[in-house]
Each structure stands twice: as C-alpha cells, then as structure tokens.
Amino acid sequence: GQNIDQPTEMTATEGAIVQINCTYQTSGFNGLFWYQQHAGEAPTFLSYNVLDGLEEKGRFSSFLSRSKGYSYLLLKELQMKDSASYLCAVASGYSTLTFGKGTMLLVSP
Amino acid sequence: GAGVSQSPSNKVTEKGKDVELRCDPISGHTALYWYRQRLGQGLEFLIYFQGNSAPDKSGLPSDRFSAERTGESVSTLTIQRTQQEDSAVYLCASSLEGAGGVPGKRETQYFGPGTRLLVL
Numbered sequence: 447g448q449n450i451d452q453p454t455e456m457t458a459t460e461g462a463i464v465q466i467n468c469t470y471q472t473s474g475f476n477g478l479f480w481y482q483q484h485a486g487e488a489p490t491f492l493s494y495n496v497l498d499g500l501e502e503k504g505r506f507s508s509f510l511s512r513s514k515g516y517s518y519l520l521l522k523e524l525q526m527k528d529s530a531s532y533l534c535a536v537a538s539g540y541s542t543l544t545f546g547k548g549t550m551l552l553v554s555p
Numbered sequence: 556g557a558g559v560s561q562s563p564s565n566k567v568t569e570k571g572k573d574v575e576l577r578c579d580p581i582s583g584h585t586a587l588y589w590y591r592q593r594l595g596q597g598l599e600f601l602i603y604f605q606g607n608s609a610p611d612k613s614g615l616p617s618d619r620f621s622a623e624r625t626g627e628s629v630s631t632l633t634i635q636r637t638q639q640e641d642s643a644v645y646l647c648a649s650s651l652e653g654a655g656g657v658p659g660k661r662e663t664q665y666f667g668p669g670t671r672l673l674v675l
Contacts, residue, residue: 477662488646488666489598533598537662542588542611542653547597 448472450546452534457552458524466519466549468534476537480508480519483531483548492532493519521551529553557581559667561647567673568637576632576670580649587630588664589622590646598646604630605653637674644669 449471458464470478477496481489495501495510495517507520521528531548538544560579568574580587589601600614604624615621619637624630634641648664 479663488668491663491665494660494663542600542603543662543664545598545600 448536448538448544450534450536450544452532452546452549454547455550455552457554460524460526460553460555462524463520463522464524464551466521466532466534466551468517468519468546470515470517470534470536470544470546472515472536472538472544474538475512478508478510478517479535479537479543480506480517481533481535481545483533485530489533524553526553526555559647559649559665561645561667561670563670564668565671565673567675569675570639571636573633573635574637574672576634576645576647576672578630578632578647578649578667580628580630580647581665582628584649584651584665585627586650586653586662586664587624588648588650589630589632590648591616591643592646592669593643601632601645603653610653634672637672639674642672642674644671 452468479494480492482492483489493508495508500507500509505522510517529552531550533548534546535543562577587604591599602609602622603611606627607624619635622632646669647667650662650664652661
C-alpha cells in the first residue's frame, strides 16, 4: 500500500526558518513533490526531488533521502503569505500521485 | 488560457439531482486527474485518464460517480443522484505525462481552481 505521513500543523514566526517533514512508504518510487495550498485555492507546485540531496529554489528548499523514505521542505525568511497547507506527494510509478493530508503552517508576526 | 480551467466554479444543487463538472486541461497534457477535497481534509484521488482511457478509477466512491474524457482534452465528471456527503471541492489536474514513465518533472500535476459543490 501507499502511506504518506506529515505533521498536521506547525507554527512559526515571521522571518524564521521552518522545516516540514514527510515520511513515506510506497511500492515503487518515481519522485516526490511538494505543493502549497492557500485556503480556498488549488494546490500549486513547489518542488520535485527524485535523487537524494537538496534542491534549492529561492527561499524554499526540498530534501530527499530515498533509503530512509524521508523528505523535508525548508522555508527560510518566513513571510505572512507563507501561511498555507503544504502537501507532500509521491509518484510511485504505478498510478497517480499519492498525497499526504498536508501540514497547515501558520506564520505569526 | 495557459492553465487548467474548470466550470462551473460553484454549483448548488438539491439532493437527488445529477450534476456535471467540466475540466479543460493544459493543451498538450496527456494525463488528467480528478480529486475531491472535503472542507479541511486532504486530497482524495478519484480517477486518472491517460489519453481518453482511464487506467485507474479506483478512487470513485460509488457507481453514482462517472467520468469521461474526449479528444484527449476536455473531461467531465458526472455525479448522479447527488447526496449531501458529495458536497466538496472537486479539483482537476493535468500533467504532460502520466504515471509509470521515466521519472521526471513531466509527471508534475497542475491544478485547476476547482468546482465547489454544495448539495442541499
């Protein structure tokens, strides 16, 4: 079966750094995606990892360890607009993406 | 337009009526997906199209739900005899390629704005 785990909620303050973890157990692995979803809006693509290591894109970075079934999304210099749900999703090569339930991040002043 | 579009954006219907939701994927994207998202919940996979065929429709919750895709483009999701539990946001996504291909960003799914369905 497919299983994706991520924390339900996290809080952080403006300007800080936050790390959102995701662990997965899937049959097959074709890559891991992170999406951002603001309340009432559709998810938007943030990052993709298929090889071990860190992918950096501006204030956001995503890390993958395939042997550990583990990824994290790192957000630096947090801004109020970063308050959103962050979805981890795995492509297992069998069917569509399997999404985690999302981590709701609240950034406070 | 450049992105995925869905219509209607909002739909209010009475219990027992049929509804049809439409999705226009990004031009050239071969794969199309339907998801359901209840208030405060995660994404629930419904069905996946590769071209006009549906290799995976395991997420359809009951036989009241059906979907089709024509011309490797537009897709419609039909819910018959709607129930109050069907109230949710129905999201459509498309990707350049479908599952099972060479790993890469070509599987990246791009989402439409969703249809908010309320069954009274």
